[in-house]
Amino acid sequence: MTHVPISVTVDGAVYDAEVEPRRLLVHFLREDIGRVGTVVGCDTSNCGACTVLLDGQSVKSCSVLAVQADGRTVLTVQGLAEGEHKWHPVQEAFKECHGLQCGYCTPGMVMATVDLLNENPSPSESEIREGLEGNLCRCTGYHNIVKSVQYASELMGGSK
Amino acid sequence: MTDTMTTANANAMGRPLRRKEDARLLHGQTNWTDNIQLPGTLHMAILRSPMAHAKIARLDVTPALSRPHVVAAFGAAELGDLNGSIPCVWPVTDDIQMPAFPALAVDKVRHVGDVVAVVLASDKYAAADALDAIEVDYEPLPAVIDMEAAMKHGSVAVHAAADGSHGSNVCYEFPLKPTGDGSFEAAVAAAGDDAVVVKRRFINQRIIAGFMEPRAVVASPMGMSNEMTIWSATQIPHVLRVLLSLVTGLPENGLRVVAPDVGGGFGGKLQLYREEVLAVQIARKLGRPVKWVETRSEDMVASHHGRDQIQDIQLAATKDGKLIGMKVDLIANMGAYLQIITPGIPLLGMFMYPAIYKMPAYEFNCVGVFTNTTPTDAIRGAGRPEATFAIERIIDEMAAELGMDPMKLREMNWIKHEEFPYTTVAGLTYDTGNYEAAIAKALEAFGYDALRAEQEQRRASGDPVQLGLGISTFTEMCGLAPSRTLGALKYVAGGWEHCTIRALPTGKIELITGTSPHGQGHETAWSQIASSILGVPVDDIEVVHGDTGRAPYGMDTYGSRSLAVGGQAIKKAAERLIEKARVIAAHQLECSGDDLEFIQGEFRVKGDPAKAQPLAAVAFEAFSAHNLPDGVEPTLQAEATVDPDDFSYPHGTHLCAAEVDTETGKVTLRSYVAIDDVGIQVNPLIVEGQVHGGLACGIGQALYEGVEYDKDGNILTASLADYLIPSAADLPSFITGQTVTPSTTNPLGTKGVGEAGAIASTPAVINAIVDALRPMGVTDVKMPATPENVWRAIQTAKGGAE
Numbered sequence: 001m002t003h004v005p006i007s008v009t010v011d012g013a014v015y016d017a018e019v020e021p022r023r024l025l026v027h028f029l030r031e032d033i034g035r036v037g038t039v040v041g042c043d044t045s046n047c048g049a050c051t052v053l054l055d056g057q058s059v060k061s062c063s064v065l066a067v068q069a070d071g072r073t074v075l076t077v078q079g080l081a082e083g084e085h086k087w088h089p090v091q092e093a094f095k096e097c098h099g100l101q102c103g104y105c106t107p108g109m110v111m112a113t114v115d116l117l118n119e120n121p122s123p124s125e126s127e128i129r130e131g132l133e134g135n136l137c138r139c140t141g142y143h144n145i146v147k148s149v150q151y152a153s154e155l156m157g158g159s160k
Numbered sequence: 161m162t163d164t165m166t167t168a169n170a171n172a173m174g175r176p177l178r179r180k181e182d183a184r185l186l187h188g189q190t191n192w193t194d195n196i197q198l199p200g201t202l203h204m205a206i207l208r209s210p211m212a213h214a215k216i217a218r219l220d221v222t223p224a225l226s227r228p229h230v231v232a233a234f235g236a237a238e239l240g241d242l243n244g245s246i247p248c249v250w251p252v253t254d255d256i257q258m259p260a261f262p263a264l265a266v267d268k269v270r271h272v273g274d275v276v277a278v279v280l281a282s283d284k285y286a287a288a289d290a291l292d293a294i295e296v297d298y299e300p301l302p303a304v305i306d307m308e309a310a311m312k313h314g315s316v317a318v319h320a321a322a323d324g325s326h327g328s329n330v331c332y333e334f335p336l337k338p339t340g341d342g343s344f345e346a347a348v349a350a351a352g353d354d355a356v357v358v359k360r361r362f363i364n365q366r367i368i369a370g371f372m373e374p375r376a377v378v379a380s381p382m383g384m385s386n387e388m389t390i391w392s393a394t395q396i397p398h399v400l401r402v403l404l405s406l407v408t409g410l411p412e413n414g415l416r417v418v419a420p421d422v423g424g425g426f427g428g429k430l431q432l433y434r435e436e437v438l439a440v441q442i443a444r445k446l447g448r449p450v451k452w453v454e455t456r457s458e459d460m461v462a463s464h465h466g467r468d469q470i471q472d473i474q475l476a477a478t479k480d481g482k483l484i485g486m487k488v489d490l491i492a493n494m495g496a497y498l499q500i501i502t503p504g505i506p507l508l509g510m511f512m513y514p515a516i517y518k519m520p521a522y523e524f525n526c527v528g529v530f531t532n533t534t535p536t537d538a539i540r541g542a543g544r545p546e547a548t549f550a551i552e553r554i555i556d557e558m559a560a561e562l563g564m565d566p567m568k569l570r571e572m573n574w575i576k577h578e579e580f581p582y583t584t585v586a587g588l589t590y591d592t593g594n595y596e597a598a599i600a601k602a603l604e605a606f607g608y609d610a611l612r613a614e615q616e617q618r619r620a621s622g623d624p625v626q627l628g629l630g631i632s633t634f635t636e637m638c639g640l641a642p643s644r645t646l647g648a649l650k651y652v653a654g655g656w657e658h659c660t661i662r663a664l665p666t667g668k669i670e671l672i673t674g675t676s677p678h679g680q681g682h683e684t685a686w687s688q689i690a691s692s693i694l695g696v697p698v699d700d701i702e703v704v705h706g707d708t709g710r711a712p713y714g715m716d717t718y719g720s721r722s723l724a725v726g727g728q729a730i731k732k733a734a735e736r737l738i739e740k741a742r743v744i745a746a747h748q749l750e751c752s753g754d755d756l757e758f759i760q761g762e763f764r765v766k767g768d769p770a771k772a773q774p775l776a777a778v779a780f781e782a783f784s785a786h787n788l789p790d791g792v793e794p795t796l797q798a799e800a801t802v803d804p805d806d807f808s809y810p811h812g813t814h815l816c817a818a819e820v821d822t823e824t825g826k827v828t829l830r831s832y833v834a835i836d837d838v839g840i841q842v843n844p845l846i847v848e849g850q851v852h853g854g855l856a857c858g859i860g861q862a863l864y865e866g867v868e869y870d871k872d873g874n875i876l877t878a879s880l881a882d883y884l885i886p887s888a889a890d891l892p893s894f895i896t897g898q899t900v901t902p903s904t905t906n907p908l909g910t911k912g913v914g915e916a917g918a919i920a921s922t923p924a925v926i927n928a929i930v931d932a933l934r935p936m937g938v939t940d941v942k943m944p945a946t947p948e949n950v951w952r953a954i955q956t957a958k959g960g961a962e
């Protein structure tokens with residue numbers, strides 16, 4: 001199969017590569033450039049484990065082709081905390097509120113939360129539940145994920 | 161808000177410390193099996209049967225070999241002797257039928273997803289592509305999916321009999337039949353006219369484990385001799401090592417099994433899977449690392465399923481509500497093959513049907529049946545959710561029959577707190593418990609009386625949205641030990657656990673555990689236990705687990721056993737370490753060991769606290785060994801392997817309020833209260849999290865989840881689009897709370913918590929729905945209680961056409 005050259009900025013670094021046109025963005029991230037913090041949980045775009053931000057918008061990186069990311073910017077959970085600040089408020093909140101157990105849904109859940117709070121800095125409980133509907137977690141029952149999002153919102157100056 | 165506790169001296173036990181695991185997990189610095197990329201790796205792709213039952217008339221894998229990047233392809237013929245049989249370690253009866261279970265199907269496929277052939281390629285996409293090239297001719301055979309049809313004489317046989325003749329689908333029959341006074345019939349007869357017998361058939365449907373990390377395995381031969389390292393997304397690295405050695409014939413001492421970060425298990429990764437055997441055997445044959453990561457679609461048909469029982473339950477009571485006996489007749493679906501403990505799952509339930517109630521008679525019969533479906537095995541609770549569902553459902557049915565309040569009927573029959581220890585009619589001795597306390601607390605948190613009043617109002621006004629209250633006053637057994645009890649049940653392995661603690665020369669502690677966490681937070685909780693004994697800060701303790709190379713002894717993590725059993729080993733090892741250190745410290749301080757007290761991480765001379773020696777200094781002395789007392793060996797470490805005296809018995813009360821739209825069948829959970837008694841808690845934050853997750857699983861079974869087959873054995877729920885794992889939008893927030901009755905079967909007083917939520921919640925939800933609809937004549941609702949199933953139950957009760 002012919003390969004196509006792409007150039008993608010991932011977590012602040014530029015990666016030039018040649019990929020098959022059918023290559024999924026998540027496989028490019030994980031297998032070609034070693035950003036294994038983002039994970040795969042399904043093959044039907046249902047679980048959200050692979051969620052990243054593409055030019056600031058959350059996408060399921062299993063349903064985006066690597067070539068579609070050409071010339072664009074990807075932010076994963078590994079690049080979320082910047083410079084001195086080793087913890088993004090959303091990460092801090094998930095730890096504080098025990099919003100994770102096995103941690104497999106976590107990269108996607110955190111990125112989806114970042115996106116949610118960008119759109120709606122002070123979501124209600126039902127807005128949080130609806131907003132995270134595309135991200136499945138089998139461990140936490142979501143109770144503490146909802147609390148984590150509420151606390152993150154507070155830390156980021158959203159609610160209260 | 162944060163309680164991170166890095167200071168020494170404070171007691172770490174019982175505090176809601178934030179988890180040590182989380183920094184890594186939240187920053188994507190993870191080590192999932194799928195992250196492992198070794199040079200020269202071959203990716204394995206699997207050709208699975210699209211048919212539930214068929215003869216493989218012809219299989220030709222060679223066309224795959226000419227596809228790009230393909231290195232090898234195997235069917236059963238090509239794999240030959242390396243195609244071992246997957247073992248079952250729980251032959252529950254002497255005459256159980258245990259058919260061969262080859263890693264690659266030989267001649268026949270027996271369920272959709274059965275493994276027919278594999279392709280190995282240097283590129284993952286290429287391996288999957290090449291499956292197309294494999295040529296298979298199937299001769300379809302009639303499939304048997306329905307358990308009762310499968311039991312009938314002359315049914316299509318999933319397996320031929322051992323002598324090659326037409327087989328029976330009955331895998332085993334397990335009777336627990338007391339005769340004479342203890343029998344159910346005798347008890348009912350003795351009560352004469354006063355006896356009320358309620359009989360129900362419950363269907364406990366098939367579900368998946370639903371771990372979010374798909375299964376994955378990497379097998380890497382080391383090139384020399386027979387050494388092999390295997391990384392697997394497993395709950396049971398230690399057991400896996402033993403079994404892989406037995407199945408492959410590779411010497412156990414050459415195998416190292418690592419469970420790196422594992423993304424949930426819920427029983428679904430308590431298994432020796434055929435894909436693990438294939439990866440090892442092919443890596444061995446080709447001398448290259450082999451990697452396999454399942455797709456979610458494969459998981460849906462090939463990771464073991466759970467539950468799937470038909471439960472015929474009879475409960476007898478006197479007219480004033482005293483229970484007199486219970487009879488359980490189960491049909492349990494084994495699926496097409498026996499996996500690691502498939503036949504034993506219903507028997508774990510056998511002990512729990514009488515639950516928290518006193519009754520003089522109990523009978524249990526179980527028939528295990530083969531069908532052309534994915535094998536079943538343990539999923540969160542394993543046998544106990546099914547048992548709890550049956551007893552808590554039928555006790556409500558009995559209450560309705562007797563015209564009693566369901567809580568009142570329970571109260572009349574439960575074991576009172578002053579009656580512990582109590583030996584149940586099923587033969588277990590519950591060490592401690594206080595059902596009254598948990599129930600009182602739950603009723604208060606729930607606002608039971610107000611909700612009952614609202615229910616009356618809605619009934620009176622004919623509100624189309626009715627309110628139902630569901631009760632589940634459950635107990636369960638966890639710990640799965642002692643080993644001799646497991647032996648008596650014909651379970652092959654033991655139930656002990658191991659811990660080694662090393663005090664390193666720099667003062668850091670290495671705690672090596674045989675448990676293998678995959679979300680349970682052992683690194684934090686085990687550090688808390690050790691910290692509370694050793695007086696060393698939690699952050700100075702490193703918990704090593706999940707790697708047979710670094711943690712050689714263990715029985716792994718399942719059955720809510722890790723704390724109940726593993727916790728004891730930690731305590732014992734820590735205490736032994738202090739005893740050894742005491743001898744050295746006494747020598748250093750020039751006193752007798754008896755004159756020392758160990759407080760806050762240091763040995764102090766009694767009455768002269770200025771003279772003290774911290775544990776770290778003792779550890780360094782043990783390392784340098786310059787001045788050890790005579791007869792004391794260098795290094796400061798201690799180990800303990802503990803086989804507990806008995807199971808432990810968490811219990812609690814779960815209450816569910818459900819609104820049921822009688823026009824659409826839609827169920828909305830209005831509130832859910834869970835008061836759990838899991839004994840002494842090491843970390844209440846983790847305990848709560850475990851309860852929440854269990855609730856989601858049990859509520860999922862009640863409302864959303866169910867594996868569906870059509871009559872030909874095609875699986876209709878083969879992706880996460882069709883099988884509904886609840887999302888955040890499908891669940892409410894929960895009200896949780898605790899009562900604490902320390903267990904007396906272990907010195908920490910702990911029980912187990914991993915499964916409690918899943919065990920208790922399913923009947924609470926269904927009881928609530930039935931309670932809402934009972935005035936309409938509804939006495940049961942098929943699970944999952946989807947709007948359609950609820951609506952149908954209403955229509956059937958009305959006697960209307962469906």
Ligand code: FES
Binds near residue numbers: 040042045060061062
């Ligand atoms: S991997 Fe499941 S949605 Fe992308």
Ligand code: FES
Binds near residue numbers: 106137372423679
């Ligand atoms: S933390 Fe395990 S799936 Fe969400």
